Amino acid sequence: MKTIIRDATASDASSLAALSIEVWLGTYIREGVNGFFADHALREFTADRFRSRLQDQQRTIFVSQNAVGIDGMIELIAGASAPVAGCPNVEIATLYVQPRHQGGGKGVALLQAGLAHARSSGHAGVWLAVNAENQAAIAFYERQSFQNAGETHYEIEDQRYLNYVMRRDL
Template identity: 50%
Template sequence: MSAKPQTKHLLQLRPAKTTDCAALAALSIEVWTGTYLREGVNDTFATFVLETFTPAHFAALLQDPGETLIVSQNRVGIDGYIRITEDRPSPVGGAKTEITTLYVQPRHHGRGIGQALLRAGLDHCRAKGLGAPWLSTNSENTPAIGFYHRQGFASVGETVFEIDGTGYPNTVLHYTGD
């Protein structure tokens, strides 16, 4: 009996296109709800997710020259993406370009996709002369904070992400690596 050969994930990064909008919306809903909704889904969060992560939302982003979306494409579809927003100053000063989103489907964690997307985003910032970017993540998301620290980001302060009048602390990180 011979062992079945393992197929390695072939990492293909490319700019997002309009035909990706539904996949980007579905992936965003999956990652956001899986990461932040730990105790059930209430109407406030369901409404936020369903109104925010829509194909129309992503189509509008792709038409905005200040937005860049890069996707990771596997043989079946998109398994992650990074979104970079120009001219969005950090809430604690300094950096002016935000890594607005870096999402990878949980089943694809540990395959280097997040790191490759982040490197592509950093390369994009360098190529356009945008300077070192910043980002924020929920302060309780210690796996993400640890990932960013390992990639050359430093925690520099806090901000608040607000949904329906309730604030959630977010850690602000600035890129200091390279």
């Protein structure tokens, strides 16, 4: 099935929210869903939040779309300060591909679209934060020439989760 990489539009907001909930819960909630994480996901991943993000001039969102609908997304934020020194100021805030579509090149295609956009916008590199327990994602980014630049934490209320900061020059 052919995949198209394109700019996200406001009409994609609900699909982006559903995709984000699916991937986030599937990646990070492995022992059962409790109210703490469910409330966080339902607060963070809403169509209204995506519509707002799509209007933000500092953000760029690309989607991968197959014949049925959206199966992946990448979001970049220009001017984002990295939590460690020496990183560029463009963050890859999100790179999600539905689990059943992983391994077929969609993540690489989305990443390449994001990197090309950053490069054509005059940026020298990008950075991202990845959960320290997500070995599959870390290995993916290493295969794409990202290097570990330090550590940070993803915070949900009073809980902190170790993330690695990775960077890549363009």
